[in-house]
Amino acid sequence: xKDFHFQSISKRINLYGLMGILMxxxxxxxxxRWIWQDIQVLPSPIQCMDMAWQVLTAQELVIHIAxxxxxxxxxxxxxxxxxxxxxxxxxxxxxxxxxxxPILELLRPIPPLAWIPMAIVWFGLGEPSKWFVIFxxxxxxxxxxxxxxxxxxxxxxLRAAQTMDAEGFELLLKVAIPAALPDIATGLRVAFGLAFxxxxxxxxxxxxxxxxxxxxxxxxxxxxxxAIFGILLIGFLSMLADDILARLMKKFVSRGRY
Amino acid sequence: xxxxxxxxINLNNVYKKFITDPENMxxxxxxxSLQIEENEFVVLLGRSGxxxxxxxxxxxxxxxxxxxxxxxxxxxxxxxxxxKGMVFQQGALFPWLNAEQNIxxxxxxxxxxxxxxxxxxxxxxxxxxxxxxEKKYPIELSGGMQQRVAIARALALDPQILLMDEPFGALDxxxxxxxxxxxxxxxxxxxxxxxxxxxSIWEGLMxxxxxxVLAPRPGRIVLEKKIDRQRPRKRSDPMLIELxxxxxxxxx
Amino acid sequence: xxxxxxxxxxxxxxxxxxxxxxxxxxxxxxLKPTRFPAPSKLLMSFLDLTFSGYPADVTIxxxxxxxxxxIIIGFLLSVCLGVPLGLLIGxxxxxxxxxxxxIAFCRSIATLSLLPLAIVWFGTGEQSKxxxxxxxxxxxxxxxxxxxxKQVDPLMMKAAKTMDTDGIELFLKVVLPSxxxxxxxxxxxxxxxxxxxxxxxxxxxxVIGLGSxxxxxxxxxxxxxxxxxxxxxxxxxxxxTTGLAWVEKKLMPWQQQVHDRTSP
Numbered sequence: 001x002k003d004f005h006f007q008s009i010s011k012r013i014n015l016y017g018l019m020g021i022l023m024x025x026x027x028x029x030x031x032x033r034w035i036w037q038d039i040q041v042l043p044s045p046i047q048c049m050d051m052a053w054q055v056l057t058a059q060e061l062v063i064h065i066a067x068x069x070x071x072x073x074x075x076x077x078x079x080x081x082x083x084x085x086x087x088x089x090x091x092x093x094x095x096x097x098x099x100x101x102p103i104l105e106l107l108r109p110i111p112p113l114a115w116i117p118m119a120i121v122w123f124g125l126g127e128p129s130k131w132f133v134i135f136x137x138x139x140x141x142x143x144x145x146x147x148x149x150x151x152x153x154x155x156x157x158l159r160a161a162q163t164m165d166a167e168g169f170e171l172l173l174k175v176a177i178p179a180a181l182p183d184i185a186t187g188l189r190v191a192f193g194l195a196f197x198x199x200x201x202x203x204x205x206x207x208x209x210x211x212x213x214x215x216x217x218x219x220x221x222x223x224x225x226x227a228i229f230g231i232l233l234i235g236f237l238s239m240l241a242d243d244i245l246a247r248l249m250k251k252f253v254s255r256g257r258y
Numbered sequence: 259x260x261x262x263x264x265x266x267i268n269l270n271n272v273y274k275k276f277i278t279d280p281e282n283m284x285x286x287x288x289x290x291s292l293q294i295e296e297n298e299f300v301v302l303l304g305r306s307g308x309x310x311x312x313x314x315x316x317x318x319x320x321x322x323x324x325x326x327x328x329x330x331x332x333x334x335x336x337x338x339x340x341x342k343g344m345v346f347q348q349g350a351l352f353p354w355l356n357a358e359q360n361i362x363x364x365x366x367x368x369x370x371x372x373x374x375x376x377x378x379x380x381x382x383x384x385x386x387x388x389x390x391x392e393k394k395y396p397i398e399l400s401g402g403m404q405q406r407v408a409i410a411r412a413l414a415l416d417p418q419i420l421l422m423d424e425p426f427g428a429l430d431x432x433x434x435x436x437x438x439x440x441x442x443x444x445x446x447x448x449x450x451x452x453x454x455x456x457x458s459i460w461e462g463l464m465x466x467x468x469x470x471v472l473a474p475r476p477g478r479i480v481l482e483k484k485i486d487r488q489r490p491r492k493r494s495d496p497m498l499i500e501l502x503x504x505x506x507x508x509x510x
Numbered sequence: 511x512x513x514x515x516x517x518x519x520x521x522x523x524x525x526x527x528x529x530x531x532x533x534x535x536x537x538x539x540x541l542k543p544t545r546f547p548a549p550s551k552l553l554m555s556f557l558d559l560t561f562s563g564y565p566a567d568v569t570i571x572x573x574x575x576x577x578x579x580x581i582i583i584g585f586l587l588s589v590c591l592g593v594p595l596g597l598l599i600g601x602x603x604x605x606x607x608x609x610x611x612x613i614a615f616c617r618s619i620a621t622l623s624l625l626p627l628a629i630v631w632f633g634t635g636e637q638s639k640x641x642x643x644x645x646x647x648x649x650x651x652x653x654x655x656x657x658x659x660k661q662v663d664p665l666m667m668k669a670a671k672t673m674d675t676d677g678i679e680l681f682l683k684v685v686l687p688s689x690x691x692x693x694x695x696x697x698x699x700x701x702x703x704x705x706x707x708x709x710x711x712x713x714x715x716x717v718i719g720l721g722s723x724x725x726x727x728x729x730x731x732x733x734x735x736x737x738x739x740x741x742x743x744x745x746x747x748x749x750x751t752t753g754l755a756w757v758e759k760k761l762m763p764w765q766q767q768v769h770d771r772t773s774p
Contacts, residue, residue, distance in 0.1 A: 102528075
């Protein structure tokens with residue numbers, strides 16, 4: 001069953017969709033200028049761009065984007081490496097599961113953002129605390145999906161491989177992991193999407209650089225247009241990243257599933 | 259009054275081509291004419307792609323012919339329902355209703371009130387051999403049982419005709435044979451005009467008054483055979499074996 | 511029977527070993543109390559929170575209720591708006607094509623990034639928090655309802671048509687029941703999103719609520735309170751998902767649930 005979330009974003013962009021967006025933008029522009037008429041409360045799209053243009057320098061913007069992206073990439077990569085390996089290990093060697101699962105199940109329901117205070121206690125206010133929170137938020141979807149992928153391999157495939165003298169590590173590497181790959185890929189994609197949300201929140205709450213910080217700052221200087229610009233930028237970047245991931249997955253992972 | 263009033267189903271020069279088909283492609287159905295009598299059991303037989311399901315859908319009103327005449331009881335077919343009961347390969351029972359309620363759905367559409375529809379449900383479930391399974395949900399029933407409920411549901415419409423699209427195709431061989439006998443038994447008790455689609459020659463031979471063999475590209479009738487044999491029939495019957503050979507050859 | 515006992519016992523043993531080693535390490539001075547408070551301290555703090563409250567006499571149940579209140583209101587708002595709209599869009603292909611890009615984009619927007627905007631529009635009170643939760647829940651709810659309608663098995667509709675059912679009746683009697691399981695799953699996922707959002711939203715500009723509790727406590731080095739708060743949040747999340755899954759199963763015994771890939 002195809003889940004909405006897992007259709008590539010670019011598939012959803014079509015002529016009608018673009019028309020819809022244009023209509024919305026026009027509606028926003030007109031209502032902002034004629035109805036609200038308060039640039040402090042709801043700047044129109046053009047006014048937003050104008051404010052952003054005035055306040056931000058290209059250099060500043062790049063620094064913020066770089067800061068944000070680097071945090072996501074580092075946190076996510078850690079989570080991907082550890083999450084996938086652990087998920088595969090726990091899914092393959094059942095007794096490992098018995099040892100690890102209780103603690104993970106205890107920690108999993110805790111919302112990622114709730115870790116922010118602890119992260120600050122353990123790692124201070126610098127970069128590592130952000131990496132940690134993003135790591136935690138990404139880890140669980142990656143781990144869960146990798147584990148599920150391993151556990152959900154149709155036994156008949158493993159049996160067929162065994163009749164061809166495949167066993168042990170070879171069975172794991174050449175049959176099990178490829179079979180679980182679609183689920184693993186899904187986990188990675190979902191986690192990356194979540195990571196964006198976590199990153200922004202972390203930057204709003206406890207940071208002095210990055211896109212989240214930039215948005216928060218604009219409120220202090222009452223340049224709402226910058227905030228809106230930042231919000232839309234993040235949304236756009238996240239869509240772009242998801243699209244790239246989806247395409248990569250389609251290419252390398254599984255033709256049948258997506 | 260319609261001129262072919264003796265025929266239950268009348269198909270004249272039915273032609274069907276899909277809009278999306280490229281110009282040079284042969285139509286799904288090219289000039290099919292067929293007349294079916296009241297209470298006749300007709301089997302449409304052929305390979306995949308020969309148009310038998312499309313033809314059935316056209317009779318049902320679920321699809322419209324590109325050109326040609328399609329009539330039931332002398333009236334042109336314009337849409338589904340209205341006495342054209344159908345049984346599908348995958349049961350198509352509503353999973354959120356139990357067996358009884360699925361049948362009641364059809365019964366209520368006939369204008370029966372709650373009491374009457376419940377009564378009819380019981381009767382029909384008894385008829386198809388599922389007395390006691392009223393409260394079971396489709397997910398709790400086996401494939402064969404689901405098809406029985408599907409048949410009961412179609413019968414609850416008190417339909418003019420019964421259209422069956424490879425209803426036993428998803429069942430295992432043994433259940434399939436069992437269901438064929440069941441169908442014949444039910445049909446003997448509730449006489450109806452039946453159009454039955456299958457790709458199994460033996461199924462056709464066991465069930466039909468008349469077998470219509472179709473071939474693809476373009477979809478057309480290549481053979482029509484009346485089977486004058488009492489049911490239940492035996493596979494060892496030489497006449498049937500001869501018919502089998504004939505049909506087999508026509509399908510090559 | 512043996513297996514069931516095994517599957518319950520082993521996690522219990524693992525957890526006990528874990529807690530014991532944690533307690534001992536703290537007792538022997540291997541773990542700093544501000545960085546890693548001992549389980550015993552956590553227990554005491556929990557009792558303290560229940561009876562005396564923190565900060566300024568706000569007891570733990572008050573924090574908990576406030577958080578739940580915000581989530582529920584935001585969630586219900588999103589359901590009231592999202593379900594009817596989703597049914598409409600899912601039912602008409604033209605609407606779907608027009609809106610799919612917008613919806614996909616709005617769903618990509620990090621909800622918490624709207625926090626500054628929310629404060630400008632709604633002030634620092636309850637409304638801004640509820641707005642954020644409603645926003646986050648709404649897009650998830652909407653997309654799930656749309657998919658639920660679009661994924662109704664066409665065979666069901668065919669069968670219904672052969673039984674003289676069409677138009678509004680077809681929608682109410684066949685499409686809606688078919689889509690219901692998926693809609694419920696969407697609610698479950700949506701509630702999970704709201705839960706994630708509130709924690710962040712409460713960390714700014716409020717003193718009541720579990721999110722604010724854990725943030726405040728850190729500022730005063732009460733890491734024990736932070737941990738207690740986190741565990742309660744975890745428990746809340748767990749109960750929410752399990753509870754909803756149980757309700758789903760009761761209401762729709764014939765269906766398999768859609769798996770939320772972001773949580774168990």
